[in-house]
Amino acid sequence: MWPASRCASDSSLQCGRPNDRIPMSDIAVLINTAVAVLAAVLLIVRFRVNPVISLILASVYLGLAVGLGVEKTVKTITGGFGEIMVDVGLLIAFGVLMGSILNQSGAIRRLVEHLLKTFGPKRLPYTMGLAIGTVLQSIFLDVLLVISAPLARKLAPKIGKLGTARMATAMAIALECGIVFTVPGVASLALAGLLNVPLGKMLLFGLLLVIPTIIISIAIMTFLFRRGFWNEAKDEDHTFVAEEDSEGEEPTDGGAATVPPTANSERGTAASSAQPAGGSVAVVERERKEAPLILLFAPLLTSLLLIGAGAILEILEISMPWLQLLGEPVIALLIGLIGTCLVTRAAIGQKKVEEAIAVGFKESGQILILTGVGGSLAATVAAAGLGDILGGFFSASTVAPLLVVWAIAAVLHIAVGSVTLSAITAAGLLAPIAPAIGLDPVLLALAAGAGSLFMVHVTSNTFWLLQSLLGQSVRGALKSVTVGVSVASVVAILLILPMSLLF
Template structure:
């Protein structure tokens, strides 16, 4: 088959996948499999080879990240049950004061809390942010809403164990420790610079409190726990009349993941007050072990015990076991088991979506697209990264899901990564950065932040759409200089 025919059929497969999701509201998992089947058959792979490629690609990516995603979600579910997020925010407020709260809370959400399931993290932290916004002073709502939007979206694509970050690393063959180190190096300045830029714009008149703030859907109960539970009801399609359904028909914050029916964050009488550091110690230990394992690998050191403990699967398993032990001590065995059950339910669709992303990548590779596109790129490291960013941005504008657009872009680009002459970690980060561009009304995150933080739709377009787009541009501008050293 000619190169032009392969390119055309690949374009048709991607476009058909987008149309199925957006226009006909077919589940993204089913849409990606249909696109992969079409691509395989249309490029001459044949029935048997197409099915073999799709199933093989699914299995290969599950080998890479399946356990990691499951362990991360389970750990986050237990942390949620212990009320760790609420206590962390209160601690940040005491230590750093209200003026720095957008930055400190943003960094906490974008880094240390990324094992928490996105909807759960949003539902718990948004009411807390809303209550704390007046303490910041003028423009408190605008700054907190922007900080949360930027941190939530950047975290899932850049920071291990964020769902999209794990999927990107697996699809592009990036060692997870390396993804953690470079993601951390990127996400910290991205969050700080983006919040600073948006704060500057707000102070220059970009925010109009009379028009951009609206507390219609906020319950004035004065308690974060009550607001969190109300938010959980909204996130499953309840009482919020200002909310649009996601293009994929799902109810998760990205239109992909299932939202919890309700989230209670208030401490119950039987809870024991464990130090905050103890609650997060297992998660932080796991991340440190992964980072140490990456350093050992980069320096080519032979330290057997650290190579074992620094393996991402072992490190996250240690973190999960430790979090479970701490959870049993603080909230009891029954609630830990309930949290684990919830975590298994939440991780299911994420695992399947990630797997079919691997199926698409394998089909694209088998069709020969990598060899064809490899000749279209120069050895320059700048232009290809901008193309990667642009592809992910276009996919996100069309589909409305950060996670799905990042996975699809990485699936398309994985076969040509060797031909680009670029370290795969940069491609992963560029795809993640592009998938952040233009979070808008097709995203459930948009509507949850709009209602839970007391914004009008006009206000959410500024704090969420513009804010996260600024982060997308800042991130790619930081990634380009990184390419000079890799």
């Protein structure tokens, strides 16, 4: 969303100046905005209309209803789409491509094995959770889940009696928190672009939030599990994965294990995607010799360090042109992508890298379009003048709008089931008030992300993947996923509120 100063300097953005639309009462603007959002939710949930089409229709209705006219409504929608693509289009593409290549190289499985060896099984929920929530967030969520879940499931018995409960909860919390708080998670990139938050700043603030959120949330859920919240007999169901686990064991003849096709297409896909976790020890050792783990992740870590360094230079107002250039997010992630391609090509071959890139392009397409139409709705909301109206309501407080955007994102997520969609929509609705009341947009982005985590349930594909791949019953998944991620949502907003008093 565009700050007031930027809107004033660029008339093409149609940011809701009084002469851009026919005068309308504040109540009418609020009612029409509510109707547009509720209509989009109804189209998605009740009539199963694609979210992209639903958001565009809502934007068209809102523009026409508040008096922008046909021409200005269309310009606002297309301008909002184009503006956010300028900000984050390449960033999302580069991040997803890096993740796809790392996935193909087997780096994720090896990292989890290294964490287990280094920190031991009892600390595994925390170490694996932090790894997934931070350094692995360049990877598309479902891909990361399918690859890491079989390892988490097999390592769960090493933790003890509550191993399945703790690992499932850690996985759910880390996956969902990482995607909205941690750069280059796709939702965090979208929120940063939507609210014009410098990516380096989003990276620093996101890390400050995601690390304590993951640790505290896992600790709270572990406390509840140890006091009877988990019932192994009713909350665990290993039927789906029992045969797969036995098939994944190393064969007695020393050959690599394979998972045969099954009638269940979803199971077959998950099993085949996760198959590297069950390969032979010989294969794992050979991969380690060919490509050290630190070498595989070095390009990604380098790009994140460059972004962080650029942000620090900006905050401290230090002039270092060469580092500022390398710290520009697009340049930093491009360096990371090129480095990842070169490193993994030596490890797995050019053909595998090309296959990974093809998958990455396929995965990034839907994310880019959804992010873009989220920007269209946000631009239309701004053009309707909602920022001035809400700015007056919240002029005496910076806490209230954070709670409101959290609540809106939470309600949208319960209805729609999409973390990214609910976060983008909620942030877009309240983005206009940030400059009006002096609220740092990064706090609004984090609050929208936190709210979008509330109540991950049966409308979410992630819920069913965690339920099936980690050996849980639906009842168990409602505890580990729905309750666990909701706890993280509340913990996050409780951490964000004091941050708003400091920054």
